[in-house]
Amino acid sequence: MNLIIKTTLFYLLLSVLVFGAGGVLTYQIVRSEVTKETDFALYEHMREIEEEILEGLPLELLMRERVGIQKLPAAPPPDTFFVFSDTLALHPYLDEKMEPYRKLDAVRKVGDGYYRFSITDIFIESDDIYDVVVKIMWQLFLILGLSMLVSSFLVTRWLLRPFRRILRSIQQFSLRDESPLDLPQRTSTREFRQLNAFIQAMTLRARQDFKSVKEFSENASHEMQTPLSIARGKLDLLQESEDLGQEQLELISGAQQALRRLSKLNNALLLLTKIENEEFRESAPLDFSKVVRSSLDNFRDLAGFKGLSLKQETGEAVYLRLDLSLAEILVSNVISNAIRHNIKGGEIEVVLNQAGLRVRNTGQPLSVPAEQLFQRFQKSRQSERSLGLGLSIVREICQTNDLTVDYNYQEGWHEVWIGFPKNV
Numbered sequence: 001m002n003l004i005i006k007t008t009l010f011y012l013l014l015s016v017l018v019f020g021a022g023g024v025l026t027y028q029i030v031r032s033e034v035t036k037e038t039d040f041a042l043y044e045h046m047r048e049i050e051e052e053i054l055e056g057l058p059l060e061l062l063m064r065e066r067v068g069i070q071k072l073p074a075a076p077p078p079d080t081f082f083v084f085s086d087t088l089a090l091h092p093y094l095d096e097k098m099e100p101y102r103k104l105d106a107v108r109k110v111g112d113g114y115y116r117f118s119i120t121d122i123f124i125e126s127d128d129i130y131d132v133v134v135k136i137m138w139q140l141f142l143i144l145g146l147s148m149l150v151s152s153f154l155v156t157r158w159l160l161r162p163f164r165r166i167l168r169s170i171q172q173f174s175l176r177d178e179s180p181l182d183l184p185q186r187t188s189t190r191e192f193r194q195l196n197a198f199i200q201a202m203t204l205r206a207r208q209d210f211k212s213v214k215e216f217s218e219n220a221s222h223e224m225q226t227p228l229s230i231a232r233g234k235l236d237l238l239q240e241s242e243d244l245g246q247e248q249l250e251l252i253s254g255a256q257q258a259l260r261r262l263s264k265l266n267n268a269l270l271l272l273t274k275i276e277n278e279e280f281r282e283s284a285p286l287d288f289s290k291v292v293r294s295s296l297d298n299f300r301d302l303a304g305f306k307g308l309s310l311k312q313e314t315g316e317a318v319y320l321r322l323d324l325s326l327a328e329i330l331v332s333n334v335i336s337n338a339i340r341h342n343i344k345g346g347e348i349e350v351v352l353n354q355a356g357l358r359v360r361n362t363g364q365p366l367s368v369p370a371e372q373l374f375q376r377f378q379k380s381r382q383s384e385r386s387l388g389l390g391l392s393i394v395r396e397i398c399q400t401n402d403l404t405v406d407y408n409y410q411e412g413w414h415e416v417w418i419g420f421p422k423n424v
Contacts, residue, residue, distance in 0.1 A: 004152050004153065004156050004157065004160070005152075007152065007156070008148060008149060008152040008153075011148055012145055012148060015141060015144055015145065015148070016141070019137050019140070019141045022137065023133055023134065023137040026133050026136075026137070027129060027130060027133045030129050030132075030133060031129050034123070034124050034129065035102070035123075038102045038121060038123055038124075039084050039102065039104070041121060042084070042102060042103075042104040042119050042120075042121055043082070043104065045067075045119055045121070046104060046106065046108070046117050046119055049062055049067065049069065049117065049119075050108060050110050050115075053069075053110045053111070053115065054110060054111055059071065066101075066119065066120045066121065067117075067118075067119050068116075068117070068118035068119070069115055069116070069117055069118075070115065070116040070118075071113055071114070071115050071116075072107070072113070072114040072115065072116060074114070075114055076107040076114055076116075082104065082105075082106045083104070083105040083106065084102065084103070084104055085102075085103050085105070086100060086101070086102060086103070086123065087100075087101050087102075087103045087120065088100060088101065099122060099123075100122075100123045101120045101121065101122055101123055102120065102121055102122075102123040103118070103119070103120045104117065104118070104119045104120075105117070105118050159189075162184040162187045162189065162192045163192065163195075165182070165183070165184050166183055166184065166192070166195060166196065166199065168182075169181040169182045169183055169199075170199065173203060178207070180200075181199065181200065181203060183196045183199065183200065184196065231255075232256060232260070235252050235255055235256050236256075238252055239252045239253075239256075284321075285319035285320065285321055286319060286320050286321070286322050286323075286324060286327055287317075287318075287319060288318045288319060288320045288322070288327060288352070288357075289314055289315060289316055289317065289318045289352060291324070291327045291328055291331055292312075292314050292331055292350070292352050292357065293312075293314055294328075295328065295331040295332050295335055296310065296312055296314075296335065296350060298332070299332070299335050299336065299339060302339060303339055303348060306339065306342070306344075307344060307345050307346075308339060308342055308345075308346050308347065308348055309346075309347045309348070310347075310348045310350070311347065311348065311349045311350070312349075312350045312351075312352075313349075313350070313351045313352070314350070314351075314352040315352050315353045315354065318352055318353065318354055318420075320401075320403075320420060321401070322401050322403075326397050326401070329393060329397065330393075330394055330397045330398075330418070331357070333391070333393055333394050334357070334359045334394060334416050334418070335348075335350070335359060337391060337416070338359050338360075338361035338414070338416075339361075341361065341363045341364075341414065342361050342362055342363050343362055343363055343364065346361065346362035346363065347361065347362050348360070348361045348362075349361070354420070355419065355420060356404075356417055356418050356419040356420050357417075357418040357420075358415065358416070358417050358418075359415070359416045360413050360414065360415045360416075361413070361414050362412055362413060362414075363412070363413075363414050365409060366409060366414075391416075394416075394418075398418060402421045403418055403419060403420060403421070404417075404418070404419035405417070405418050405419075406419070
């Protein structure tokens with residue numbers, strides 16, 4: 001739901017509350033005004049009757065269906081006042097239907113005598129007032145709602161045009177691209193100008209930091225490889241010496257293994273950095289089926305050497321938008337992980353289809369929680385020679401290429417599932 005729709009719905013909800021409260025208030029005001037006007041009409045009617053009495057008209061002519069007049073033999077008590085009240089009476093035209101009436105009871109001095117007046121007049125029902133108020137409020141709300149919808153999708157669309165342009169520029173932003181962002185340069189809205197300035201400064205700083213980190217990682221990797229190569233070369237020369245004992249040869253061999261491990265660790269961390277920085281770009285869709293079959297052919301001898309049975313079911317024409325080198329690393333890491341963490345005489349099953357890649361292997365239960373399996377330097381106790389970065393690289397490749405990766409262990413089988421996007 002976009003901002004315009006949310007804003008429109010918010011104001012419509014606010015309008016419902018305002019019109020609801022306004023309807024109740026309008027009903028009370030209209031009812032009060034109707035009562036006031038009816039009471040005033042009753043009072044004026046009584047004054048007209050008083051004038052007719054002063055003119056000498058007999059009371060029999062003045063008394064009608066809704067007018068009662070009684071001449072009092074003596075002066076009334078001093079606390080007699082006007083009394084307005086609500087009452088019910090038969091409708092003048094509809095038989096046996098009671099209608100609300102407004103009634104005036106008063107004692108007045110007319111000339112030299114005192115008279116008791118009882119005058120009633122038909123009163124607008126509360127239901128009628130309610131129906132009229134609801135009808136008016138509903139029509140006003142409908143007009144207001146339609147006006148808000150039109151203004152939201154026309155006026156607001158015009159007002160937010162710079163914001164949509166800024167958002168589109170941010171979505172197209174790339175750390176590797178040095179071209180400036182396509183931001184609206186002229187806008188009369190102060191907030192948009194401030195947002196433009198902030199985004200320009202932020203993207204400039206991000207590109208500078210990205211460039212610095214990239215150069216540092218590349219330089220650090222290159223500088224580390226040089227002394228490592230020198231150290232390995234000197235150890236090789238030392239190992240060829242004739243006067244070395246068995247203990248010294250073992251120490252040299254251990255140092256060489258440590259250097260090889262350090263070199264592999266350096267290459268793996270450099271690869272992770274490049275993947276996170278999105279330095280690999282896919283072009284045309286890649287034949288992933290071919291990559292999987294090639295990787296299985298490369299690992300088949302190693303699996304056979306360890307006494308593992310390798311079963312495969314690879315579909316044809318499975319294409320992905322993925323860099324070739326990343327695809328090869330992804331598949332080889334998952335398969336090598338299945339071989340490394342297997343048991344003697346175990347099995348490996350590889351299934352590839354349009355939905356994804358599933359790699360299953362027999363093995364012992366994990367020694368670490370499953371949710372930590374894809375974290376860096378997490379490894380099982382039966383693979384001490386592993387760097388603990390293979391599945392971390394798999395996760396980074398999946399996250400940067402719209403793939404999903406999941407792990408499951410059930411009944412002695414480890415399963416890694418890599419899901420493919422629906423639209424390649």
